[in-house]
Amino acid sequence: MARAAGSALNDEQLRAVLAAAGASGSWDWDIAGERLFLDASFAELYGLPTDQIRDGFPTATFFRSIHPEDRPRIRIAVAGMLAGASLFSKEFRVVTPAGKVLWMHGRGQCHLDADDEPLRFTGLLVDVTERKRTEERLRIAQSAGGVGTFEYNDGFATVSVSTEFCVLLGLHPADRLPLRTINSVVSEGELALIPEGVQGALPDTLAGEFLIRRGDDGELRWIARRGEVQYEADGTGYRLLGVIYDVTNAKRQEATLRELAETLEQRVAAEVAERQHAEEALRQAQKMEAVGQLTGGIAHDFNNLLTIIIGSIDMASRRVAPSADPRVRRSLEQAMKGAERAAALTHRLLAFSRRQPLDPRAVNVRDLLEGMSDLLSRTITEAIAIAIDANSGVWMIEADPHQLENAILNLAVNARDAMPEGGSLRITARNAVHSGTGGDMPAGDYVAIEVVDNGVGMDEATLAKVFDPFFTTKDVGKGTGLGLSMVYGFAKQSGGGIDIASEPGSGTRVVLHLPRGDASAVEDQAYHPAAEDFGRPSETILVVEDDDDVRRYAVGALCDLGYRVLEAADGFAALDLLRGRDRPVDLLVTDVVMPRMSGSELAQSAHEIVPGLGVLYTSGYPHDAIMHEGRLGEGVELLSKPFTMQALAAKVRELLDR
Amino acid sequence: MIPEQVALTELERDALTEIVNIGVSRAASSLRKMIGEQVLLSVPSIEVVSHRRAARLISEREVAELIAVRQDFRGPFSGRALLIFPETNSLELVRAVTGGELSAEEVVEMEHEALAETGNVILNSCLATMANMLKRSLTMTIPEVLRGNGATLFEVDESGAEEGLVLFLYIDFAVRMRDIRGYIAMLMDIPSLATLKELLDEFIASVVGDDA
Structure with a gap:
């Protein structure tokens, strides 16, 4: 303490020590004597005359240079010290004589006498301006x-x-x-x-x-x-x-970003899944197309062969004498049955390969379903409840009615076979509008015919193959595996599509989509079979066929029916015959696919020679030449190979009688 | 919310802190004489808060149960003074004021008595100093030891009815190299606090004079 220091040298030394410690001054407040003793640094800071240091200053001097804003606070604190508070530690501003404002930290303590009465209040000032x-x-x-x-x-x-x-x-x-x-x-x-x-x-x-x-x-x-x-x-x-x-906001943004990223992944995953689905669908379509071409090709060749077989058996049956061995007749009948079954099979193959000739007409689905109810009741066992539901608002469609019946019957039979213990079968028709997305059908109006059963259902692996030809879940010999393939081919060829959904144990639902027909189209009456199929010698028919055996059979059959028959192996020969005849040819029966000149080219040239000449195509493989989008052209009739004599007779008669 | 007429200004808070500091300095001196060792007591800050807020202030800082010494005071301003420690600190404090010679059992035995006595010294010093500095007199009841949590000590009214306010002081102890923290709370009703505020203003005026 400055006052206690005694000598000037000691003062000097103390001052040096305090300065080195960063002190800007020290004080010693004599409480009882009401006198304030300051060291030289303190006096200098406050701008006090240094010659008064020894005698001390009035106590109020302590507050003189303290910034007015801090002064009340420090007065209170000092009052506390003078009343006996033990520690003083305050920061306040001191205004120097030069007007500079310095931050000081005053640290002091109260010294008490034996009776706990405050004696002195001493302390140090440290310049904390820099720190402040x-x-x-x-x-x-x-x-x-x-x-x-x-x-x-x-x-x-x-x-x-x-x-x-x-x-x-x-x-x-x-x-x-x-x-x-x-x-x-x-x-x-x-x-x-x-x-x-x-x-x-x-x-x-x-x-x-x-x-x-x-x-x-x-x-x-x-x-x-x-x-x-x-x-x-x-x-x-x-x-x-x-x-x-x-960092809450940053965290939230991060979370939002992450969510976006996550949904992006989800979106990408969905996109990829959709793409995979589309690829799978394409692969399936390509497979069906390839199988279709193969089966179509085989069926075509088989049809030519079957035409000969059937025709020849037919011919033989007619010519066999009544007195002949009955075993010959039985054998011929067996052969005919076999050939007919083979013909039915190739027909189905063609249906699947979408190459069956369709004869689309305006069809009222509701009427068609109603008309089928008898047939269905006969086909389906009594253990199965059949419900048919189509309201009168269902649109007209344009489709081959026979093939549509065939398809529905096929689906109904499948449903029946899926319900050996009985169940319920529901066939409904409703209008459906497709947006064109998420499927292979173009956008537009469709009639959806649903065949729903509550039978055993199918697993996914089975579902993937149901439309494959010869794939069957039925026991050997109970099904050809061509039913659904045919329905598939028919739906596609008719400009529609087919959906199937099933789960093991919860039944199967097949939806056949067929495009809405022209509203103005008039419902055709069913074709009328001619009452009399036989011909007259006055009626001349020109048969054109490059396959000698088939031609020979057709010509033989028509002669047997009583017609006058001319024959040609190709289009050029046929045209020559047409030009050279005095008597007009009444009907041209021609194969479609022939070398040098196709059936339709021949028909066109023939019409130039004989306008209005009736034309009947025969084919095991209807070609683009006569098929327009899977349908026969206007005024064109087609007889599918193989054909029986009856079918040929009926078709020829029908054309001649028009 | 603290009503306008009892909210302390910065200067009033400073003045009250200094007055309480004089009180705790006296208490420290008394304790030093009692146990023959240096005892440091200081009050770094002071606040006026609601009972609910006081309870939260304590529970925010103290996880353990609390132990408190209570004394009621009566005079121009009346109320209840509480010296509060975390219960875990209580035995520490007892050991500090009784010296290291006692066994654990003896400490537990003496806890109640030692706490009551210590609390009495501290609270008495604070209240007497306040009365003295503010030139008034207060009478005090004998100390009582309580245990509980913030809500029970401050008698927080769950119904939310109007309640008095709490003068809340943090207090730091340093005894025998042990740091013990505690709180002094003075529960007063609004008229009492308003009176205290007036008395503080008188005190400030007398100390600060023209500088205020």
């Missing part, structure tokens, strides 16, 4: 940046924190907070915000993110922690120095 500015910068940085600081010494129960730190965690602002108070805001399962050494090895860095529940409003927030672990030089402990700041 730094603190100010730090405070601004903290509040502007929303950054809270903390400092934790290993082993302590409390943590030094900044106001912003408390605000971020929703805690009541304080300089020190208990460790567990801070860590209690962290959500369950998260690590401690301020780790204690006892928890194990300390991390090298304090970088981390914590989900907390704010103390005041209970809101969940994300807090980031950054900082350093500083080890004491003697290796005995450490300090954790760090900052925290709120």
